[in-house]
Amino acid sequence: MRLFHVDIKRFEVEGLATLKDISEELGLSVATVSRALNDFPEVNPKTKRRVAETAERLGYRPNRIAQRLVTGRSGMVGMIVKIRADMSADQTFFEVLTGMTAALASRDADLVLAVDQGDDPVAPYRRMMERNILDGFILNAPVPQDPRVAFLQEQGIPFVMHGRSADAVGYPFYDIDNRAVSSDAVELLLALGHRRIALMNGEARFAYASARRAGFEAAMAEEGGKVPEAFVADIAPNESAAYALALRWLSGRAGPRPTAIVCASTVLAAGVFAAARDVGLHVPGDLSVVAHDDALPQTRAINFAPTLTVTRAPLRDACAPLAHALIDHIDGTPSEVLQTRVRAEMIVRESTGPAPEGESDPWP
């Protein structure tokens, strides 16, 4: 690529002042102007005021590129968005996007998005890194042994993860206790007398799904129960997949009917509700349903009839902590103090009730 300098200059913003302009007008050095604007303590307050006023008047704006060249920092952090073949993205996409944009803005940082449709999870990071413009990355949807982690750590690129790829990791993250998401739900249902509890989990490839399955199975094992394989399922995150599976479970075709189902999301719960209705089961009289709720506008648990009992962890609550963690990490804070674990809140609503009479037999 042949780069030109002469013609391009006409596209530069007219009237933009540099430190040099300010220094000439005030009879100060460029270094002093820079130190004044950056609030260095040894600069006289009066000098600081004069510099600030002149900068304002001349419309000075720092050249971020020049800053980046010297400091290695641009104030821009990246996020890669995975696009599916059908041109959709995870439904949480915009929620995260807007929350993260706002949170980063409070730290004078900008979010830079890029999309990816490829098969190599690392390639888009490599590509964005090549520009050498970004300060760091925000990662989400971790898988066990996430190759992105290895790559970014090897390259020494700061990043934070929404979720985590393992229990103990060497990077900053914000994660809910996914074991507790399942075990809390199981404990509530056990307390209500349920013994045949099924898990409708998220996609197996994600780390959160592994943790939830582990938490579910551990809680069931505490009660002395071993759940049949058919009733612990990892499925695609859509209502129709949930509907089909729930139909099989509730029709008795897969074995004894569960009296309760723990769902990975409110979307799956909607499918379960529809299946229960279609086989003539009443929620919660015949079947109790608990779901995990990311508190997305489109899938509100309170919009369900009956209202949905949930483990609730608003996705949006992750944005500010993640943004701050990333900026702090870029500033030099060690990873260990930037790892946030939160427990989802159990909110009992109408979709859970006592196990039906005569339906307290455990899984065989």
Added chain:
Amino acid sequence: MRLFHVDIKRFEVEGLATLKDISEELGLSVATVSRALNDFPEVNPKTKRRVAETAERLGYRPNRIAQRLVTGRSGMVGMIVKIRADMSADQTFFEVLTGMTAALASRDADLVLAVDQGDDPVAPYRRMMERNILDGFILNAPVPQDPRVAFLQEQGIPFVMHGRSADAVGYPFYDIDNRAVSSDAVELLLALGHRRIALMNGEARFAYASARRAGFEAAMAEEGGKVPEAFVADIAPNESAAYALALRWLSGRAGPRPTAIVCASTVLAAGVFAAARDVGLHVPGDLSVVAHDDALPQTRAINFAPTLTVTRAPLRDACAPLAHALIDHIDGTPSEVLQTRVRAEMIVRESTGPAPEGESDPWP
């Protein structure tokens, strides 16, 4: 914001070579290494080869920040995405995104996205411009007297527009002939004997909707027809709005029933189909339907039953021309030669047929 240099350096990529490393190893000047890598004609081919091989071996990658500082170019172009209050975006979003990303990559450029939920259309551009990192912008969904255009032109920032805000504009664009979208549909329907043709248009605030209304009304006027106001409607781009309006039209509550409807999108056509079915009308026997088709995967005209007659202009076809126009414009090509107008293709399928017997009376 206080910027630091010392501690941050530990995040720099290990082992990255600079031009200086190459020049030292080969005993050449930094200038020659640069000129060799940038294929300057006066550099000896043998020298070029030696430089290229050494760069490859040392893992040299250009520091884009340094290039940007000298040339004013970063190879990154921006696009602002409007997010609605319900956390959704235009359904064309991902289609444009992926197409544009690929097209820009072929020009060694990257797309940088930012989201906006505010009320001021100009503010996000101002904010992104403040970083002084982007080479230009891609704009879409123009409105008449688009304030973004005025702002970016005043600031001398290169941009291209998908669509245009007026008939004659001073910036590069890629646009379909929206007048012809309507008039082509009307002409087809007139040729089939239809006289009572209604227009279900897009949102009035967009420039394309104005053009389509004008084209529709002009084509109907050619036939000596004046369409009643009630049958030329600007509506929200969703199926339920279309369904409700079509019900009113087809029930006869708004006046004589139209024998044909021209829809702004396939989404609206789906609403019209549903309404026709619900009032017992047959498509195309009782009602012909033509829609504009952006050829999005989710809203395929061939997925309709009966298959849909459309004016077709795949949204994706805009991506490469827009990407190239922007890079060329940044390179100095004048706007006038970067303005592309395309005519949508008329594809006649099953949803259009002759006007029903005894239904050839024009609008009153």
Added chain:
DNA sequence: AGAGAAATTCAAAACGTTTTAAATTTCTTG
């Protein structure tokens, strides 16, 4: 061998900013 032309490479400046360490100025004290 010398002169002139052509080919090739180089030194230096530029881009705008930050920061180290030195220089300069101001203040305090005897």
Added chain:
DNA sequence: CAAGAAATTTAAAACGTTTTGAATTTCTCT
């Protein structure tokens, strides 16, 4: 007033790359 300390400002180098115009090298011809 002079000396010393503290406060403030500055010169210079750095960041990595590009490009102008000059310098150097190579080639050709007499």
